[in-house]
Amino acid sequence: MHKIVQRVRFFNRSSLLTHSHFDQSQLVSAFSNSVTMDQTRTVQFLHFREITNTRELRNAFDKYDKNVLSRCLNWTSRENDNHHAASYVVNHHFTADHNDRCRKEFSSKLLKNIPDFVKIVEVGARDGLQNEKVIVPTDVKTKLIKLLVSSGLSVVEATSFVSPKWVPQLADAKDVLAAIRDVEGASFPVLTPNLKGFEAAVAAGAKEVAVFPAASESFSKANLNCGIEDNLARCRDIASASRSLSIPVRGYISCVVGCPLEGKISPAKVAYVAKSLYEMGISEISLGDTIGVGTPGTVIPMLEAVLDVVPVDKLAVHFHDTYGQALSNILISLQMGISTVDSSVSGLGGCPYAKGATGNVATEDVVYMLNGLGVKTNVDLGKLMLAGDFICKHLGRASGSKAATALNKVTNNASKL
């Protein structure tokens, strides 16, 4: 596997910039020796231009005095102001308490609201596999789930208790749950479309379930054979049944931006469904762009509408990468404060509405971006890639994750342009 070469750049204490560029070869370690070279992350600093008070700045840097630093350096880059333009982003814990302070304090306004920690909900084993034509054996599913848990993922959607008539791939739901019963360190929500499915799930040992209404009436009718209100009524049944058993219920809303039948979906509709779910006690509401047509232009109004009625910590986003838009939609959601993202290892799971097009966003790509943003996920990208490799070998397919593909193939040779 490719080792990303890391360099830690520091400013030369004795010769802070007075010129507009700076010679990297003069850099020396400025901070304490507790800086460690973490092979998966990088630390970068920006240069400082025309520092007016170098001694004060130098001392501030030594002591990491953030008040003085903020005063000396004008963090807001103003085009007409030639004094200071500096910010830095830390992707790596060079000391544990510097990381968060740094990112918050010194990062651009654009990145400031991004949460420090993002929970990734891995849906590969369910949403990813359910559309596979060839039945995946139970032991392969089980091994996949175990590999995913070992990468640090704390929520791994295990299976679905829908009728095997509709989703033959997941007919072994009970067996999968039995096989992972002793796996620790993660929760394993399962889909339950109705009370019957819920009861089967509980009987099989499920400790968390999920329901999935749609924000589009036509889609709801076409896919779940019932309208939005009927579906919400079913959800209410499940929510009350699960309350008495203290089983958390996750809610998915599909078609939050666009519907294959209706076209555009009004944010108000999504907010209505989200509010209903929230009021019935659903623990987390995952907003799904089922056909992947969303872009920040449509995602923002939708999130605004939902955030009006549901607190941000109850929300998750589930973008599909069918049009390649998922990561930018995830970024914008993070900027709006969302801190839970659904994704699927190796981008498993196609789009049932555009045969051959992609579906879920790849977990590896999401983790790559979050690592780059300095956001904690507790997911080890290397181990995640192992899980992805495993299932892709079994399915006989290349990974749907660009980051995984690149990391597997990069060489250190710099070939000619």
Next chain:
Amino acid sequence: MSSLEEPLGFDKLPSMNTMDRVQRFSSGCCRPQVDNLGMGNCFIEGRSCSTSNSCSEDNEGYTAETYPWKRQTRDMSRRDSFSQKTTIKGRNSMKFGIVDNSFYTSDYQYSQKPNNKDMQDMAYKVMKGMPGFVKIVEVGPRDGLQNEKNMVSTDVKIELIHRLASTGLSVIEATSFVSPKWVPQLADAKDVMKAVHNLGGIRLPVLTPNLKGFEAAIAAGAREVAVFASASESFSKSNINCSIEESLARYRAVTSAAKALSIPVRGYVSCVVGCPVEGSVSPSKVAYVAKELYDMGCFEISLGDTIGVGTPGTVVPMLLAVMAVVPTEKLAVHFHDTYGQSLSNILVSLQMGISAVDSSVAGLGGCPYAKGASGNVATEDVVYMLNGLGVKTNVDIEKLMSAGDFIGKHLGRPSGSKTAIALSRVTADSSKI
């Protein structure tokens, strides 16, 4: 009358016909200055109203329309004027059942009940710097094709350029006057240039690594050239066999010769975030090289994430450093999608006010440093996102897809653009979940 922003009761759901209508806010027209919200500097370049036809169509019913993100007061009276227009504007009109990109284009339906001021501020903050118009620089025929193993015939290259020219793209990088020893694929640079240099209304920059290449380019009819320096010393040495300073000296020769002939020169900076040899690259180095190129007379500097390792966490500081020394309107971004990160990097660049984006039709062009991995970001995907953001590009995505189809067929490969694949395969059938 129920406000559109009230959660709809089930009995008040609009009929499907109404849902089909798409409200479109125009972008790029009549935007007031936003200067009283204390949000810090808007890196917005001066924008003039687009004179394209579509702009005036958009403006019916939105006389004092502002770019949605820049609304300062949530105007309640606007509620009634949500014009339920259809979106078909002559472009993107696909038959029903095939997902039409414009169906989902941004119609910023902001909340009119400002009971959550923080939320509005946040949304406003992340979108306010967005330009109204983004120029797309198409690099497919050069950057896209140059690494192809199998020689692409001159005719095919010329046809590709013609097709791209018909999509509305205003800048298409045609070829490169580097030594055929290094880039055999572009050995026919002269012939390609001679065939296309008269294409009206399109700029066709060509790469020129030195004065010799520049003279050959001019002789072949080029009217715009490009030079490419690296922000990483090791990369520069291993790729163009000279140090950064030496390369800048060469380019100074090119830019003075170009100035004498009034030929615009575009500057590329490679490895702006990471280098395959050195690892991460300091933003100050990038700023230095960018400034040098700008000072020597390049009219635009394209910042290239050559190995695609950038994420907003590294792109933002890099852009801040460069924007401190080169005006934002002179900057372009050239992200590679090797790790799938390019669209989010482009988005954050737009949020910072960058308004020129390099991309390659069908995602042509792999990564020479990760064999088999992807390289350039696909123009179709970029245009899809920009359309969704309400940013004008003047690019017709359908025609773009057909150009991509053409070259994909010729290369015997599926498109590297997810948008192109999805738009060509979507059906209206809703299968069971």
